[in-house]
Amino acid sequence: MRILLGITGGIAAYKAANLIRAFSEQGHIVQALPTQNALRFIGKATLEALSGSSIDNDMYQDVHEVRHVELGANADLIVVAPATANFLAKLANGIADDLLMNAILASTSEIYVCPAMHTEMWQNPATQANVSTLRARGINVMEPASGRLTGTDTGPGRLPETEEILSFVMGKKPLIGLAVTVTAGGTREPIDQVRYIGNSSSGRMGIAIATAYRDAGALVRLVACNIELPMPAGIEVVRASSVADLDQAMNNPCEIMVMAAAVSDFQIDKPFEGKLPRGEASTITLVPTKDLIADFAVKNPDTFCLAFALTEDGADVEAISQGKLLSKKVSAVAGNSISSLGSETSEITLVTKLAVLRESGTKIELGRWLVGAISKIMSRA
Ligand SMILES: Cc1cc2nc3c(=O)[nH]c(=O)nc-3n(C[C@H](O)[C@H](O)[C@H](O)COP(=O)(O)O)c2cc1C
Structure with missing residues (x-):
């Protein structure tokens, strides 16, 4: 499958490297698409080397190719991990202010979102309302894991382990071939x-x-x-x-x-x-x-x-x-x-x-x- 992997600007963005490797090992072709803020947490070189394809998240680069439409249409599956509170809010409201948001809005593919943030941010009524909106629209939003967060604090909000994300994304396919x-x-x-x-x-x-x-x-x-x-x-x-x-x-x-x-x-x-x-x-x-x-x-x-x-x-x-x-x-x-x-x-x-x-x-x-x-x-x- 061709997977568009959106990576947003949270502390867990570095874990996207493991996810790219795991999807690739299963034979999938991964196109990583980090937000500008994600690139503050993980290097472009790491993502390019692991995914085997170049990354350009500039919406206005190669405009003649209309890349957001192409990226959205070419993806069999869209996974966003980690997904920030900001990303959830933007998707719930259809805000299209970068290449990732535009590609997702231009796509009719199945979407999996794996939020990761501090417990208070996750439990904030605004975030919970956005999650409910996304789920009601058919977007698969994973529950974050509980455990150690940035610093010394713990609670729900942690990005689940790579294996759990894989089974969340691929495990929901009991009717293969029907x-x-x-x-x-x-x-x-x-x-x-x-x-x-x-x-x-x-x-x-x-x-x-x-x-x-x-x-x-x-x-x-x-x-x-x-x-x-x-x-x-x-x-x-x-x-x-x-x-x-x-x-x-x-x-x-x-x-x-x-x-x-x-x-x-x-x-x-x-x-x-x-x-x-x-x-x-x-x-x-x-x-x-x-x-x-x-x-x-x-x-x-x-x-x-x-x-x-x-x-x-x-x-x-x-x-x-x-x-x-x-x-x-x-x-x-x-x-x-x-x-x-x-x-x-x-x-x-x-x-x-x-x-x-x-x-x-x-x-x-x-x-x-x-x-x-x-x-x-x-x-x-
Ligand atoms: C050190 C640090 C860690 C952060 N970690 C998270 C996080 O885990 N989850 C989250 O939702 N936001 C986190 N943020 C805030 C986001 O970076 C911020 O909301 C940003 O606008 C997200 O941009 P994006 O959604 O376009 O990638 C963090 C910020 C900093 C400075």
Whole structure:
């Protein structure tokens, strides 16, 4: 893997040398990127020699190469160790005032952050609020170790040992090699050549699930229906627009199929050719579309299929999801309500033949929760 290792200006910056060596010994390619303050604690020569690549943290050097975008896009994984209180605050607020911050903001890769600072700085409500913000956004923030800090003081705030950082970063990959397809976004059924029947699904939930599977080591294929959000790195993205496109894109074997896309229940019987002129009354006839996940489940009996049930606010989500579990013959149904469409947060009722589980939170949190819940259900089957 290509790892971008951000190093910030704390006393533990010298330990980044061991981390570069450890990642390299595991066969990874490390690009070290220290902040200006980190270079007060560790020499550039040490970082260059150990990583085997030159270091230039000047944002405005080789401007024509737009290095912050290149660094962000080229990284399969971003690790920041040690991470100062200042860095946590900047990342939580999207401040882009040096090459490291710009590269991170320009990247869609998975991010691991290993804070190290004095106990009081770590426990300061400002730092804790920043850590909560970062975790809610899906950034992996490691708990610092307890022990001897600068000088004679001790307490939580120490940079964990290299081995612990390695297992924090690499150990979260229990699903290595698992083939997962996630559909996301909303389909569009043409009325004429320019108009369509669509829906307001943003694709956020599907992207969060695809990202959580990627982070767990799975090989993820994301079928993206009319999504305007940026696509996560390290995922195969297939674009689809109509129900027919989506049907075709789903025709690929996988071990887990997550049907998070909002699929139109209707299509126009005969879409008009060209553009319907203004001023004339027109009648359109809607016909039902194919139930894609039910069809996929029948054709792929060994695949774990998760369907979504979008219910009206106030409806009995559990009963509706139970009904879909039987009618679609899928492995599980995630019921949620219309108010979650386009929102950053949601509440999910996950129904299987054996259990009903509930969780609420940001879609990023729910994506991770669903991946864990599905793994548990599959291990019991
Ligand atoms: C001797 C010394 C040690 C420091 N150690 C830490 C530390 O361990 N953690 C931390 O968050 N800040 C530490 N700081 C403060 C940071 O260097 C300071 O907040 C700086 O602005 C961080 O810059 P950066 O985040 O851009 O690298 C230390 C400062 C000094 C002078």
